[in-house]
Amino acid sequence: MHSSNINDGLGFFDRESLIEAELEALFQVGRVLSRSLNLHETLKAVLEVLNDQTGMERGMVALRDEGGDMMHIKAVHGLAPEMIAEVTYQAGEGIIGTILEDGQPMIIDRLDQEPEFLDRLGYYDPTLPFLAEPIIIGKLDPVGVIAAQPAAGRVMLLHERARFLKMVANLIAQSVRLSWEVENEKRTLTNERDQLRQAVQGSYGFDNIVGHTQAMRRVFDQVSQVSKWNTTVLIRGESGTGKELIANAIHYNSPRSGDPFIKLNCAALPDNLLESELFGHEKGAFTGAVNQRKGRFEQADGGTIFLDEIGEITPAFQAKLLRVLQEGEFERIGGTKTLKVDVRVVAATNKNLEQEVEEGEFREDLYYRLNVMPIYLPSLHERVEDIPDLSAYLVDKIARQQGRKLTLSDSAVRVLMRYNWPGNVRELENCLERAAVMCSDGNIDAQAIGLTGIEDKLYGATSAPKSAAPRKRAAVDFDDPEMDERERVIAALEQTGWVQAKAARLLNMTPRQIAYRIQTLNIKVQKI
């Protein structure tokens, strides 16, 4: 008597053809399991192989949660995942739970003769045999159970079939072990990542931005207000006033803080490279584009992109940027697919963008797009009262970097407060670092500050009094006819910490021109 569902032409009605079919099935099971680490998916495919190749019907795999007693059904052949989602077994409970507890296989001739059987699934055929094997990793307690019913009408050979099921259980055990290992690894990495993130968030909190003057308090207020929203922010201020620091604070105090914060200095790259940095490129888009590459906008998806020195981009590039800011859409270079991203834009500039707009150097529409929420950082000479706190903070920071104790005398602070700091906080930091390096006992006093050279440039110490209208910029007069070209370029580079794009601005040159001068004047570029 053959019921209709088993007469599928597989034709193993004796021991030999059964073993042959099982071998083929084992081969396929191995292949299926190595395909992916998604157990839900692979186990389902394994059970399908058992059913189709060897007539082991209604296959079921249940696995213990790692470290727990409870077992969840992962897959049942012929049942939709929704129907099994809720079914669980406790160790020691019914046939399946008993196998989990004592690790012994179960061979039952007819299911309805087994009083222990719970049939939680309500799915098994009570007139058929039932085979179940523990899934065991090494010498540990079983991690799960695999069970199935041999189809009616075939050769039963229950012990042979149980042996086969055991081999399948072994293969599954290897996959489970691997998948748990990968899960653990992932968990460790995620924990590490979260800890690093917290550390980063900590170092970009407001605690690390020093300032109690009214001008700075206003900045803090604006940052904490604007952080909550997705508004585009334009950070304005002279070089070294802390624009990047504020950009970090905005991101790490925003709801996007768990997502990427991607920075790009727009002054550092020519148009074509800038475009491929920001938008990415497809393989073969241009010579050297060997692989497809994601741009910074894609990397920043869900998070924030910081476009530093936004005032430096060419009109051609301004048009390209405008589209992303307006639509959130772009294509990779050489690509046809339009990509859409959710990115919050924070930009910074030390340029007078209004004037640039007037002179036709900066697109007006882009200016309005960016200037939604401007934050102005005061220059240091506008907040002299912050110098004592800032100096103390920076000296601490330098002491940590140098791994020694440093102190700053009151007389030193008084000298620092008399200087006008054209390079703002960055210049103050550099000056203190130089002073620290030069004083072997670690006590930075007025004399140590003097050795850094700033004393020559103190207010009142130079011939023209500067206190009424503090200089906007240089401590060095770049139009000084006494200076030769080489000295001028070096002085500009020194003042800008050897950032060529900035030095070029001081000298009213393009980045390309200064690069050319550096080369022809044989200036050795310092790495800082």
Ligand SMILES: Nc1ncnc2c1ncn2[C@@H]1O[C@H](COP(=O)(O)OP(=O)(O)OP(=O)(O)O)[C@@H](O)[C@H]1O
């Ligand atoms: N209020 C502040 N409190 C503590 N440190 C500060 C503060 N402002 C700036 N700094 C420090 O000064 C240095 C320069 O700051 P930052 O790089 O943010 O300036 P910037 O405005 O981006 O300059 P640039 O226009 O030259 O790029 C950094 O080391 C920063 O940590």
Ligand SMILES: [Mg+2]
């Ligand atoms: Mg900066």
